Amino acid sequence: MRAKSHRIVAARQKRLPCGKPLQPRRLRRLSLLLRKLRPKKKPEPVPTDRRRTHPDDLWLEIGQIVRPHGLHGSLQFRSWSGNLDPVDAGQELRLVLRSGEEIDIQVQSMRPFKKGALLDLAGVRTVTEADRLRQARVLVPRGVLEPPGEDEVFLNDLLGLEAVLPDGTVAGTVHDAVDTGPVLTLLIDGPFPGAVPYHHEWVGDPDFDAGRLPLKRKPIA
Known part of the structure; x- marks a missing residue:
């Protein structure tokens, strides 16, 4: 079964349709909830105890x-x-x-x-x-804002995570994100700079305690 494309989920989990810009536009990062959609047969929610905690006055x-x-x-x-x-x-x-x-x-x-x-x-x-x-x-x-639900994170929480390749090599740091249409793309800066679609075929569950985002493939240079 083909995995669904990304959608952006609002603070109250209201789904918004993905736009179709002619050119990539910068995603407004700090208030949106990002959901990494997976095939229905294999849901892999992010455990609550692995989410980064922040003061409410941030x-x-x-x-x-x-x-x-x-x-x-x-x-x-x-x-x-x-x-x-x-x-x-x-x-x-x-x-x-x-x-x-x-x-x-x-x-x-x-x-x-x-x-x-x-x-x-x-x-x-x-x-x-x-x-x-x-x-x-x-x-x-x-x-x-309402806290993230199952399999949701604030996009802001992904920024600054260390992107790690399957062999343990650090590819770099997540420093930005762009909305390129149906799939949100994370931008990695470091030894292996490039773009990574935020999709289950490209990334694993973020580990906020360790400050890491597992990558399944090298970033697209």
Whole structure:
């Protein structure tokens, strides 16, 4: 039986269809749950005790401010996962501006809009103030998000793992990921740099305690 292609699973395990970009686009890594799909006959869930533990106050990226909306400081927000609960009224956000400046701010109101939401943030009342936040990355504390379920991990947890070949040779470190269509691709930097599809035919279960990701094949150079 042919293995299914990858899908990205949101914080509440809502499945999202894979896009078909003309060119690889950088995956927004910090808030999405990544699921490595396997053939139904051979499920191999990642044991809970092997998952890396993190403090709940670690900030994870969940989306982006797209642009101002209207004349009173509202902002259009795009969620990477489709889950709008983390930006509900009263939630504290951390915005990372294009300049690199970080701003902690509270959501005063949220209403669904198209594929995201319209946000009213504390202290943002004019188009000029809202425009300053255009394209800002939106982060929330990790504790706000539901923990990963069976056979799921936060993609952010894979970054920094040591990629190890079947003979024990260290291929390098997982330093980034790109969404190239139906299969998510991990980028390895090190002695054997290259790309590795995050698929059961290419990678094994991540061992977060040891900080390692077993590879079944060499990265594609």
